[in-house]
Every structure is written in structure tokens, then in C-alpha cells.
Amino acid sequence: MAFLDRLRAIVGAPQVLAGADAAPWLADWRGRYEGRALALVRPGSTAEVAALVRACAAEHVPIVPQGGNTGLNGGATPDQTGRAVVLSLLRMNAIRDIDTGNDTLVAEAGCVLQAVQQAARGAGRLFPLSLGSEGSCTIGGNLATNAGGTQVLRYGNMRELCLGLEVVTATGEVWQGLRGLRKDNTGYALRDLFIGSEGSLGVITAASLKLFPLPAARVTAFVALASIDDAVSLLNRARSGLGAALTGFELVSGACMAALARVFPGQRLPFDGPSAALPWFALLELSDSESEAHARQRFEAVLGGALEAGLASDAVIADSLARSQQLWELRERIPLAEKALGKSIKHDIALPVSRIGAFVRDTGDALSAGFPGVRLVVFGHLGDGNLHYNVAAGEGWSEAALLDREADINALVYERVHAAGGSISAEHGIGRLKRDLLPAYQDPVALALMRQLKAALDPAGIMNPGVLLQAQACAPAAPSA
DSSP: OOHHHHHHHHHOGGGEEOGGGGGGGSBOTTSSOBOOOSEEEOOOSHHHHHHHHHHHHHHTOOEEEESSSOOSSSTTOOOTTSOOEEEEOTTOOOEEEEETTTTEEEEETTOBHHHHHHHHHHTTEEOOOOOTTTTTOBHHHHHHTTOOOTTHHHHOOHHHHEEEEEEEETTSOEEEEOOOOSOOOSSSOHHHHHTTSTTSSEEEEEEEEEOEEOOSEEEEEEEEESOHHHHHHHHHHHHHHHGGGEEEEEEEEHHHHHHHHHHOTTSOOSOOGGGGGOSEEEEEEEEESSOHHHHHHHHHHHHHHHHHTTSOSEEEEOOSHHHHHHHHHHHHTHHHHHHHTOOEEOOEEEOOGGGHHHHHHHHHHHHHHHSTTOEEEEEEEGGGTEEEEEEEOOTTOOHHHHHHTHHHHHHHHHHHHHHTTOBSOSSSOOTTTSTTTHHHHSOHHHHHHHHHHHHHHOTTOOBSTTSSSOOOSOOOOOOOO
16 A cells, blocks of 8 residues: 555544645644654544554654644644644543543643643542643643643642653654553653653553642732832742732733733723832742632731832732632733734743843843844743843834844844853753854753763664754665655
């Protein structure tokens, strides 16, 4: 049979899409990358994934695993050769098991994050990963990029939220590693190799995830700040006063608030008057095990002290669930507002929290001197040191002119990130966007070890070639359809 007929025999003819039928899955969410593929294939089981991988391995056909296609660095988009098979996991969307006695949930890779959250809540538990794309991103993609989100401060990122994996290797074998154990000291931590590997080592097909008790109450506050140093000081004060109950601390710049007001004019903003014009804001969330009244009391004590100490200029504590959701909408809509206003040069970076204030000031000054008129759009998860530090076209700049200087702007920003002991990728992964930058900022020994792992686990180089690491150039041409 022709190669595509072999794939149809494995998953059924309706699940193999080619040509124009596959087009919606061949571009990334940002519209930055658009590729070509031999076919998009939609397996419905782990056995089908394994059979597909074996078929591709036999013919040296590249495989691009894809979840909800909400990634931001091109990690789930094929290249322009048209040789790859895009492997969509969306049909594998079952919740296989919920064990409240062990506080675990087993979900297939194509489960949408929001569905996992709802399944956990239905069992009286919390799955805490929270992202702006949670209505469309999938667990497999979250694991492949080691997603973080808004509650890393309390619960950690996906690596901390995952106890075990089921993985189809690059040779089509199935590793059954779903045991929901918090202690398993029987050799190498294979789970951690595949989490964050961006589909370059194998295909994650299911995961055993940690669950937590549902909080009795959640209270949200929005705080206006005169400086980013005040934001860092407020974070330290909130940590001291609230401990593990502080589940979120998001930083929002005044430029972000202006963008929200422009793109979403009906959005209710938390402040009027002078407070609305301040340069920085913080969104805090407190999860309490007792009651909403107790939570508000604790929040009022911490924020009242911050106001008295001059660390905060104004504060609003949500008085209802609806108001809390409105405050979170402000934070979650920032990427949408930014996208609506045009393309920007995005930097998903991590820094030691103690160095964020100096980094933002000094890097902003350097950008203003070297690229006069550019706008900075800064927001992110201050509690874990993750900033989305984006540079947009301002006065005197066209979008095209800005993008023409992308390499120079990246060099300036990333050199300062590196000098501050930070990372050029905090939660979005490397993908295609940062692949060629990685050698300049990764420890050379670490990079060599990564290449050795890739060669050992994917000797034919078929798993998502060109993502994270440069593709091996040894695979023969793919068969014709």
C-alpha cells in the first residue's frame, strides 16, 4: 500500500487528512509559523499512536505531535518540506481514572485542560494548573512544554503536578509509567525527560496528575503600585503574611491596562482617577481552608499594612465571585489585547525575583536608547520570577520596521537576562523560535547532554525535528503519498 493507505489502515480513513483538509492545523496560534505536511493523523488510542510511530519510523517520516495548537513558539508546527506527519492527540481525550483516596487523576493527552479541571472539581478536588488558553490547550501540550500559569507560586508547574506518564517512544514502544506514586526511587526519572521535551523524544499519550483539596474560599485583590520595586516588596510581605495561602501574584504594567482599555472598552477597570494612571499593578489571589470571611480578614491585614507602609498606593478586594472573575479577566485578556494591536517581539523570560526591578529599569533604558520610541508591554507571574517582556511598535515605528530589528532587540534583552542569572524560556518552551538562540545561553555541557539524550532516544531523528534542538540531517526522503 501507499504510505497514507498504511496510516488509514491504522486509524481509519476519516482520521487521515491531507491537502486543504489539514491546513487548519499547519499554522501556529500567533500566525508566525506556517508549514506543510504529508498528512494530519488523528489516532484514538495509545495502540494506534504506537502503530503510527512504527510506520513512520520504518520509512523515516518525521512526526510532529500536536495538542490544542495553542503553543507560542512554533513547537507544534511542521516545517516547509511537506515530509512530516502531524500527529493530533485531540481524539484521545478520556479521563481514565480519578482516585480521591490517592488524590490522583489519569487523563489522556488530548484532554483539554478545562475538562481536567472540571473533572477534578466534580470529584471534590482541585487540579490547579490555570492558563489563559485552558479552554483549548491540552494536557499533552501542557506537559510537553512544562507549562506554568498563574498558580506556580503555590502548586508548581506541570513537572511538579505530574506523577507519571504513558509514552510512545520514537521506536513505537509503549512505556507504561502511570503509577500515581509520590515516592518511586527505582532509577532514572524518565518522566522528567519527556516533560518539557516538546515532542522531541516521544509522544506523551496519558498522564497521572496530582489533585489537591478544594479551597473553602478564594479571594482576589487588585493593587496599584508606584514602582516595580514596590511590587517585589509587596510580594515578600504577602508571602510572609499569607504563606502557602498565597496562590497567585501577577504583575501587570500600566501599558497593559491601557491596551485592555483600548481593545476591550466595555471591560470594567478596578481603579479611577490617579490610581488608574500608576505604572504598575498586581493581582493577588488567596486560597483559604476556612471561609471567605477569614480569607478577607487575612487579605485586609496584609494589604492594609502594605498601604500604611507606602508599598501600595490603592487596593481593591473583590467582594463577590463575579468581581473576582472580572479581575482575573483583566490579566487573562492581556495576550488577546496585545495580539489585536499588532505583532510584537515577545520574550518569555525567568529571573531571580530579587533582580527583576533592576532588570526592568535597566533593560527599558537600554531599549529606549537603542531603539527610541518602542513600547514595552510587561506582565507575568511575579511570584515565580516569570516575566512576559514584550517589545511593540511605538511612535515612529511600523510593525515591519520593528520585526526587522528583532535579532538586535533579542540580543539586547537576552544578554541582560543571561547576565542576571535568568533563562530565555520560562514556560513557553524553545520551539522553533528560540532553537538557534539556545546554544548561546545554555551551558555547553547541558546542551551536549541534551543532544546525547536525543540521539539515544530518537536515533532516527524523526521526533519533531527542528524543534528545541537543530534537526539531524540523516533521514532519507519520505515516501510519496
